[in-house]
Structures are given as structure tokens and as C-alpha cells.
Amino acid sequence: MAVNNSLKSTILLLATLSQAACVLEVHSSDYHHDISRVFGGVDVAAGQTVGDVDSVNGSITLGDDSRAEHVQTVNGSIRARDDVQVMSLETVNGSIRAGRNLKVEEDVSTVNGGIELKSGTVIGDRLTTVNGSIRLHGAEVVRDVETVNGDIRLSDGSTITGDVIFRDTGGRFNWNHKRPRLIVDADSSIKGTIYLYREVVLEIHEDARVGEIVEDF
Numbered sequence: 044m045a046v047n048n049s050l051k052s053t054i055l056l057l058a059t060l061s062q063a064a065c066v067l068e069v070h071s072s073d074y075h076h077d078i079s080r081v082f083g084g085v086d087v088a089a090g091q092t093v094g095d096v097d098s099v100n101g102s103i104t105l106g107d108d109s110r111a112e113h114v115q116t117v118n119g120s121i122r123a124r125d126d127v128q129v130m131s132l133e134t135v136n137g138s139i140r141a142g143r144n145l146k147v148e149e150d151v152s153t154v155n156g157g158i159e160l161k162s163g164t165v166i167g168d169r170l171t172t173v174n175g176s177i178r179l180h181g182a183e184v185v186r187d188v189e190t191v192n193g194d195i196r197l198s199d200g201s202t203i204t205g206d207v208i209f210r211d212t213g214g215r216f217n218w219n220h221k222r223p224r225l226i227v228d229a230d231s232s233i234k235g236t237i238y239l240y241r242e243v244v245l246e247i248h249e250d251a252r253v254g255e256i257v258e259d260f
Contacts, residue, residue: 077112084119087111102137105129120156138175145182162199169205179203179231187235194224197231197251206235209243211260227251 068086077094078085084101087093092110096103102119105111108126113133120137123129123145131149132139138156144163151158152171160166162181170177171189179201187205188195191212197203209223224244227233232252239258247253 089124107142157193190223191241192221192223194226196224196226197233198226198228200230202231203233203235206238206254207233208238209241211240227253 068088078096080098080101082100083098084103085096085098086104087096087106087109089106090108091106093112095112096105096114098116098119100118101116103114103116103121105114105121105123105127107124109124110128112130114121114129114131115133116137117135118137119134121132121134121139123132123139123141125142126144127141128146130147132147132151133153134156135154136156137153139151139153139158141160141164143161145160146165146167148167150168150171151160151166152169153175154173155175156172157175157178158170158172159178160180160182164179164182166182166184167186169186169189170184171187172193173190174192175190176194176196177188177190178196179198181199181201183202183204185204187208188203189208189210191210195207207225209225222242222244224246225237226246227248229248229250233254234252236254237256239256239260241260245256
């Protein structure tokens, strides 16, 4: 009987975790509350407005023309479709990908994951990553763009009003001997200063508009 009770408990636990791990879909037009999950992702449908959205183990998708406040996950990616508006986007182990015309009032950041933003996107504050690549296709960042080990690529008329900063590894990532790249096409611009605190491969088109380059390593 003890074995049977243990088996029943295990089955109940697995069923509970399986249910919790499902993606939560938000469709109600009157839903303006915060959403928080431990297991499982969150899918905000097109045109919906929510509060803060956070997950520990799950990805987050924001549908076309949706609205949210602070959006963050630990182990998962964030996908924003077209015409999304948020306060901030943040993930630790996952990427951030957005469609056209994303509007972010504050920061966009990752630790281990790439960031890719398309045309019409405006980031109101900083854009940062540690180990991920940053790709801007016709996007604008109002303040700084910062990385340690990731490449930064600007194309299709992207603009960074603040500085571009490549941080020193500080001995924390000594296994990574690959030099990151800064790639800027002819139509893109960096209005601030480019600070290089480590060796970086520069591929800046002669017609690109960039500020001063400061090397300190």
C-alpha cells in the first residue's frame, strides 16, 4: 500500500507540473493585471493589454499591437511581434527578438542571449548584453549599447544616440578568446563615443557616421 500511495503521489505531482508548464494564453480584452509564472510560458494575444509579465522557466510572446509593462524571464526567450509597446524587456538565458515598430520606454537586456530588433523600433534607454550578439535593422537606441563578448551589427539606417561600449572581461570569461565585432553599414550612425575596453574587430563603412573611438586596454 505504501508503494501505491507513493506512486499516486508521484503521478499527481507530475500532472500538476505538466499543467503548470503549459503556455498561459491571454485573450481577454479586459485583462490588465500582472502575470507571473514559475513553470511555463506566457502568450499575450494580439491587441491585448497586460501589466508586468514574468516567468522563471518559460518563454514569453507578445502578439501584434499588444501592450505590457515590465516583461522578464530567467530561462526563456522573449518574442515581440509587430507594433508592440512595453516598459522594458529582460531575460537571463534566452534571446530577445522583435518585429517592426517595437517601442520600449526603458531598457532591453540579456545575459546569455542575442538581441535582434527590426525597423521602426525605438529603445528609450539602454540596450545591453553580456554574451549575446546585438543586431539592429533600422532601429534606434536613445542611450547606450553595451556588451562584453557579443558582436554588434548596425544596418538599414540604425541609430545609436548614446555610446557604444565593449566592456573588459575582467577575467570572468577567459575561455572566450574570440574578439567581438562592431559592424556599421553606410546608412547607420553612432552619435556618441565608441569605448573599447578590450580588443574589438571594427568593420565600419567609410560612409557611416560615428563618433570618437577610444581604446583603453
